[in-house]
Every structure is written in structure tokens, then in C-alpha cells.
Amino acid sequence: MSYLEIQDLRVRYGEQTVLDGVSIAVEPGERLCLLGPSGCGKTTTLQVVAGFVVPDAGHVRIGGRNVLGDPPERRNIGVMFQSYALFPHLSVADNVGFGLRMRRRPAEEIRRRVGEALDLVRLGHAGAKQTRMLSGGEQQRVAFARAIVIEPSLLLLDEPFSNLDARLRQEMRSELLGLLQKLRIATIMVTHDQEEAMAIADRVAVMRAGRIEQVGSPAEIYARPSSLFVARFVGESIVLAGKVAALGGDGGDVVDVPGAGRLTGEGIAPLSVGEQVQVLLRPQHLQLRPVEGAPAALPGWNRLTAEIEQVLFLGHRTECYLRLGEHRFIVWQNTPLAPSLQAGARALIEWQAQDTLLLRAER
């Protein structure tokens, strides 16, 4: 049995179904990320766990005990809000100490633990300050200290980085990861940003329309998405529609893509001949090569000829946009491009069959 078990949660607001049977488990010390677009139910799931929303059906167990009957104040769950929700009338130290005062800890202990928590987030000097005098990043750290100083049995983070500017966001991402790794508290984080999710989480649960679409490690989710929705959400992708021509050939299944020819790839789920599939490619798996003087295609590789429409040099990589009939391709190349590969030229796109994912077409 897992530490936190969420089972078949259902929430409806009037006619609208917000959660449609969400089940997920978190192990002790694990960091789970709920990832999805706005309105997918990720925040509602968090609010049910925190006790702010009562579900129409389902269970939430922490350490085997059903907590759905408990009001939020008796769940011992640390919550960090998207807006941080710092108490504006209290100093930084009083904000952090709030949970300990509610637990009626002795004044001496409160002072010590507040000091420790503030030191942990590198704000040991700021205890006397008013919260509105702090920068966004500092406010976030106060909110984090306030949530963990009560030694919660579970930590909930709601879009922790959405209120920070881009540069600070990256900085706080690694800082928060470091803190979470040090504290080893079971954590659920909600975000719509796949990079944040993958950077922080041990496991990512991608949500869509009140359901969990796929759960797995960031690498699994990225490399073997179970649906086009997940694939598109976790990274840039190229999608071609085709039909299965043969199964289990040399290095994989063979697909006919109208206008692009035969491609070899790997089915995520077992496929049958004649089935409609979607071929999923990632831009960084594709390589460009001049048409002239190219050796014959290697076994286990796919090859297409397409026309270059645009070349963008970005420093760390070059982005090429290509067109083949109605199909469009993006290639991210880290190595220098051959000089003949300019807009208007024709080029060979090559990639390995193992980097070609075949997904059952969605109806």
C-alpha cells in the first residue's frame, strides 16, 4: 500500500464534471507532479487532498487512514499557494510561525523552529520584515518555509513558479528541488509547464479533462507517451498520419504515410495491420544531410527528401523548417549545418526507426 492513495475521485460543479475518476498513489518521500492544461482538474485534485473541496465520490488515504472526513486544519498538510497567500498583516517570522502557534507549541520552540526554517530558505535575516517588502522569490521562500515548518505529512505545491519572471523561475526551480531532496517530504506539485514538472518530479501524471492520461517517470512520459495528447504536451513533436502496412519487420512495424512513403517505427501499444496510426517524431532526433553524394540509407533508419523553407540559427542549435507535400517537419540540429543546406534547397531527413513512435489514431 502506498503512503498517499487517491482513489477514483469525482467532482462535479453543477453540470460540469471537473474530476472524472482520478486515482493516483504517492510513495513516502516521492515527488509527484500533476501536469496538464488549465481546466484539466489538477488544481481541484490538490484542493480535494488539502480539504478545500469535498469530492462527490472517492477516497484519499494518508498512511492508510481516510482523511476525507477531516477538515483542512486536522490533515497536517503543508500547502504552498500559487499566490503564496502570505498573511499581509503579519511579519515574515509570524507568517512562518503561524502553524506552530496553531499547534500551541511553546514560544521558545516556535522561535527556534521558525529560525531554522528561515535559515533553510536563506532568509534568516528577514524575520522582522513585512511580507510586502520582499521580492517575489523571497515571498515564495517564505511561503515554502511556512508550509514545511509544521513538519507536514504531505506537501502540496500549486503552480509554485507561475508568479516569477523567467530568469528567477529557473533559479528557484533548482533551489526548490534541492530543498525537497533534502527534506524528503512526500510532495504533490501542480503545474502546466512540462519543463518544471520534469525537472522537479520523480513521477509525472499528465491530466486531461478530469482524468489521468498517463503516469510515469519524466523520461518514460517523454520517450513513450501513451497518447498524442501527452506527446504534444511534454515536448515539441512532428505528427504524421498513416496506416500499418506490416508488423514486426526488421527493427519494427512498417507504416504507409501518404505523401511520405514507408516508415519504420515502434508501436507503443500492440498494433494490427491496416490500423490507422499516428507517427510521432521529436525534432532533435532528426538529422539533415545534403541530397548530393549521400550514401545509401542504413538499415534501421528512415529517410525522406524534403524542401527547406527556413533556417533559424539560435546559437546552441539550428532550427530548420522543412516541407514535403502537405507534411511539415522541424529539425533541431546541434552540429553545424552543411553550407549547401539553405532555404529553398532540398535535403535528406534521416532518423532512426527506434525514435519513431507509432500511436493508435485517436477517434
Added chain:
Amino acid sequence: MPARRWPPAAWFLLAGIPLLLFFVLYGLPVLQLFRLSFDRFDPGQGIIPAFSADFYTKFLGDGYYLSILWRTVRISLGTTLIAAVIAYPVSFYLLASSGWRQTLLLIVLILPLVTSVIVVSYGWLILLGQTGLANRTLIDLGLTTRPLKLMYSETGILVALVQVQLVFMVLSVSTSLRGVDSNLIRAARSLGAGAWRAFWLVVFPLSLPGLRTGALLVFSLSMSAYGIPALIGGPRVKVLSYLIYEQSISLLNWPFAASMAVILLASTTGLLGLAGLWRRLRRRRVPPATPAPMGAAA
């Protein structure tokens, strides 16, 4: 297109007109009243121009007058307190509701204010009289055997003043509450505060500016209220405004009425000033850094 800026002279004129009106229509009469309060009065001769504090010493040295001043203050404080206590649940309901419910509630709140005090008082006469609805209900419920004296009593004045002035308190408090992020309540709850403690430690302190505004309005309006105390309290339960009316209109003793008006003005502004001073002193005394035992304070 560059923004058109008004010359300073225009600003001065713009502020000057209302200032002038205020001075002519309000400042001058008050100054005249102040001057009048030092005149003497003889029932046969009328007002005798003088510079004496006779009426002030008469008022402040007489237990009867002082008891009426104290009653006025007591009723005003009571009205403010009761209005504040009622205003919180009403404000929460007002903020939670929308559409026609919200409109209806606002109309219900404003209606007594725009209704003539005579109509309001007559309504309370029907409800609070010896055989009125309130007493009949209390007797039927067995809560009392003899009818309570609600009309011509301080209780009656209090009830009617609260009814009329509740709207000021509700509008100020709800404006303040609207600005309180509901996530603050959730944060307090998640940190271990029950609903009640979350209210006292987070919502209430953040609503204090609105409560202060509401209290200022309700207290000063109650101190100077005339119609309701006169009609519901009558001559048996006099308040200061009633005494002023009596002296000026019935007895034509304008100097005494003027000195009582000055005393009313001074005690109203004085009490409000004291409240403000106390708040400032208290704020200075509490050092913001120490984690005060807030749980105990609640």
C-alpha cells in the same frame, strides 16, 4: 497626443469652490454657534450678549445633564457594537451571493435609511409596543409573563438606530472583506486554524480598516441622531439632541442649546480622537518582530 494638464490656478479654483461653500454653509454657522454658546439668557429679556461659560459649568456640574450625555454615548457605542456584530455575517452573505439576491439584500439594507424616520419609528411602535408583535411573541413563547417595556426605552432606540444605520457598517465592512484573498483563509486552515480562529486571526484583522470606517460613521450619526430617539424614546428617555431641541425650539434658550451642541460635537470628535490615539499607541507598543502568542490573544 500630449495629455492636457491643468494649470495650478485651475486646481486651486477647483478645490477653492467647495472649500468656500463648506466655510460659508458649515464653518460660519458653527463659529456663530460657538460664539452664541457664551451668551447669557434671561426668560424675560431673551439672549444677552456676553462672554461667560455659565451654561458649560451648568451642564458639566449637573448630574442630570451628565447622565443624559452618558446615555447618548452609551446608546451610540451600543449601536456601533451591535451593528458591527451583525455586519460581519451580513457582509459574508452579501459577498457570497450574486444577482437578484445581492440586489434584494442591498435594498433591504438601504430602505430604512431612505424611509422617513417617522414611518420607521411608527413601524417600531407597532412591533415594540405593549401589545406589539415582539411582546406577544415573547409571551406566547413563555419567555416572559409581563410585557417588556420596549417602547420609550433605550432598547427601543438602540434597535431602531441599528436598523437604520446598519447599511453604513455593512457597506464598509464588506468592502474590506472583499479585498481579503480567500486563499489566506485556506492557508490559515491548512496550517491548523479552525474556521473560527482563521476568522479571528486573519480575516478580522484584515477587515479592520472597514470596521473603523463603519464605526466612525455609525457612532457619529448615532451621537447626533434626533428623529428616532425623540419618537421612540420620547421625553422619558432623553438624549442630548433632544435636550438641544427642547432648549432651542421650546424654551428659546439658544445660548444653552448652543453650548450643548458644542459639548456634543466635542465629545463625539473627542471620543473618536481618543480611539485613534489608542490605536496608534498600541501599534507602537507591539514590536513587529516577536512572534506574539496570537493563539492566546484570540
